[in-house]
Amino acid sequence: MPEKVDMFCYQCSQTAFETGCTVKGVCGKEATVARLQDNLLFSMKGISAYLYHARELGYTDPEVDAFIEKGFYSTLTNVNFDAGEFVKLATESGMMNIKAMQLLKKAHIETYGEPTPIEVKVGSVKGKGIIATGHSMKALEELLKQTEGTGINVYTHSELLPAHGYPGLRKYKHLVGQIGGPWFDQKKTFSKYPAAIVGTSNCVLIPKDEYKERMFTLGVAQIPGVKHIEDYDFSPVIETAKSLPDLEDEPRETVLTTGFGASTILSLAGKIKELVEAGKIKHFFVVGGCDSPKPQASYYTEFVKNLPEDTIVLTLACGKYRFNDMDLGDIEGVPRLIDIGQCNDAIVGIDVVVALSELFGMEINDLPLTFVLSWMEQKAAAILWSLLALNIQNMYLGPIIPGWVNEDILNVLVENYGLTPIGDPKEDIKKMLG
Numbered sequence: 001m002p003e004k005v006d007m008f009c010y011q012c013s014q015t016a017f018e019t020g021c022t023v024k025g026v027c028g029k030e031a032t033v034a035r036l037q038d039n040l041l042f043s044m045k046g047i048s049a050y051l052y053h054a055r056e057l058g059y060t061d062p063e064v065d066a067f068i069e070k071g072f073y074s075t076l077t078n079v080n081f082d083a084g085e086f087v088k089l090a091t092e093s094g095m096m097n098i099k100a101m102q103l104l105k106k107a108h109i110e111t112y113g114e115p116t117p118i119e120v121k122v123g124s125v126k127g128k129g130i131i132a133t134g135h136s137m138k139a140l141e142e143l144l145k146q147t148e149g150t151g152i153n154v155y156t157h158s159e160l161l162p163a164h165g166y167p168g169l170r171k172y173k174h175l176v177g178q179i180g181g182p183w184f185d186q187k188k189t190f191s192k193y194p195a196a197i198v199g200t201s202n203c204v205l206i207p208k209d210e211y212k213e214r215m216f217t218l219g220v221a222q223i224p225g226v227k228h229i230e231d232y233d234f235s236p237v238i239e240t241a242k243s244l245p246d247l248e249d250e251p252r253e254t255v256l257t258t259g260f261g262a263s264t265i266l267s268l269a270g271k272i273k274e275l276v277e278a279g280k281i282k283h284f285f286v287v288g289g290c291d292s293p294k295p296q297a298s299y300y301t302e303f304v305k306n307l308p309e310d311t312i313v314l315t316l317a318c319g320k321y322r323f324n325d326m327d328l329g330d331i332e333g334v335p336r337l338i339d340i341g342q343c344n345d346a347i348v349g350i351d352v353v354v355a356l357s358e359l360f361g362m363e364i365n366d367l368p369l370t371f372v373l374s375w376m377e378q379k380a381a382a383i384l385w386s387l388l389a390l391n392i393q394n395m396y397l398g399p400i401i402p403g404w405v406n407e408d409i410l411n412v413l414v415e416n417y418g419l420t421p422i423g424d425p426k427e428d429i430k431k432m433l434g
Contacts, residue, residue: 006406007031012077027078031406036086037075038404039381043093044071046382049135049202050100050344052220056138057107064103067096087412094389097382101347108137112168115261115341120164121177123250124193125153128241131179131193133157133186134200135342137169139218142232143198144172152241155179157189158203158318162341165259178256182291182321190215196241198229202377203318214240254325258339262351268334269359276360276368280331281312283433284356284369286349287323288316289383290376296399296422297322300374303425304328304337308433312336314352317343319374346383350390364392370432371395372422375402388417396432398422 007029010020014027024030051064071089074080109115130152132140140156140163147154153176156163161178163169180189183203190197190211197207197215206223207215216237218229227236275281287304291297304313304323313336315324320339328336340348357364371387373380373395381402387395394417401410401421413419422428 007034009034014077029081030083032408033081033083033086035404035406035409036083036090039409040071040086040089040093041075042378042381042404043090043097043385044068044382046377046379047093047097047100049379050097050104050382053136053138053201053344054100054104054107056136056219057111059103059107061099061103064096064100067092090385091389093382094385094387097386098347098350098389101344101386104344105347108166109261112137112141112166114167114263115162115165115259116167116264117257117335118164118170118259119255119257120156120161121252122179122254122256123177123252124155124179124195124247125176125252126249127246128152128244129155129179129193129195129247130198130237130241131155131157131190131195132160132198132200133183134198134203134221135159135344136200136219137163137166139198139200139232141169143234143237144169144175146234147174147238147241148172150238150242152238153247155195157186158183158321159342160200161256162258162339162345165261165341177252182318184291184293193247194245195247196237196244198234198237199223199226202379214244216240256324256339257335257337258341260335260338260340260348262348262355265338265340265348265352266355269355271332271334272356273359275331275334280310281334282308282310282368284312284314284367285372285432286314286353286369287319287372288314288346288349289319289374290343290380291318291321291374292376292399294399297374299398299422299425300372303372303429306426306429308429309336312338314338314340314349316340316345316349317380343379343383346386350386353392364390365394372428373397374399388413391417394418394420396420396422396428 005022008020008022009025015021016026153174156178157180186205187208191208199217199221201221204221216227216229217223222228300322353364356367
């Protein structure tokens with residue numbers, strides 16, 4: 001096991017031994033400050049993803065843009081050495097991320113309508129096909145427009161599953177379902193189906209040779225040797241799809257339900273209050289975030305599988321693929337598993353939690369509610385800081401502790417927010433339910 005260094009910084013010419021400062025910066029920067037700078041950078045990277053997709057649809061926020069400038073500038077050499085200030089900036093990044101997610105949700109709803117629940121079949125149907133993966137609703141919309149009437153079926157993969165919930169996207173009858181699950185199943189899934197493939201954003205992998213020639217990227221996503229689409233012109237994708245063999249009819253026995261927007265969930269508020277007061281709903285869990293191929297991520301499957309039947313699970317992002325094919329049933333018409341969408345739809349989860357707080361006249365931290373989060377990359381860091389900025393306490397985080405968190409940072413998160421690393425799922429459930 002390699003020894004973990006206290007810090008690693010090589011952003012200027014002063015760096016130790018001209019390779020990198022690993023104990024303390026030659027400039028005087030402490031290791032914890034370097035790690036907090038990395039943390040801030042990760043959070044801002046996450047915010048930038050949501051801002052990018054909002055801008056695709058013509059929506060911007062100058063306040064968030066200004067914060068990004070300030071945040072990046074603060075991490076330059078010889079600018080800010082104050083650890084406390086970087087904690088404040090991280091918290092501010094959480095609030096700016098909330099604004100960015102609100103902006104993107106507004107863009108999606110005003111462009112495609114309020115999401116409503118829909119059952120989505122997994123697997124292929126007979127005919128030519130294109131698989132779209134990533135997060136960009138704009139790219140998917142343009143693809144659907146250009147393939148209408150061509151006889152080509154379009155499938156979502158991974159984080160585009162929630163697209164089916166938007167009326168403005170599911171109106172296209174050739175949007176026929178979902179193929180595959182989380183982002184990291186790409187090589188297996190894309191090798192299996194002779195379809196053209198479009199990577200619309202982050203979460204693309206270096207392709208295997210067997211499907212590299214039929215894969216395309218657009219926007220920020222690019223892969224060496226893979227054709228890149230400009231200005232949403234999908235004609236080469238369409239021609240490729242036409243040249244490939246038909247996909248075959250599959251049983252499509254797996255059905256995923258998605259599309260629970262805030263208005264749909266809040267329309268159940270009266271019923272939820274009645275069931276809670278009657279003791280029929282005992283606890284709410286927000287279980288979501290990034291999925292990863294790490295074996296520790298099986299925790300989330302076991303966690304949801306072992307929850308009592310008087311609990312409700314709100315889920316979002318690709319972490320849901322650990323359990324979203326489970327049939328958890330309902331509690332007198334209220335679904336026990338509620339998929340609210342992509343990672344950026346964490347704002348819907350926040351809106352629902354705030355609404356529950358108002359419904360029961362309780363502070364958020366007094367609700368029978370627990371956040372169980374999984375992280376993989378920078379957008380998850382931004383969402384975590386959004387939750388911390390709202391002072392949400394006693395969240396559980398996994399599948400591992402982020403590498404940039406040292407003992408000093410972990411102690412602050414534990415002491416100030418009660419953040420807890422995941423452990424054994426059954427034991428964690430016992431602790432959460434008291």
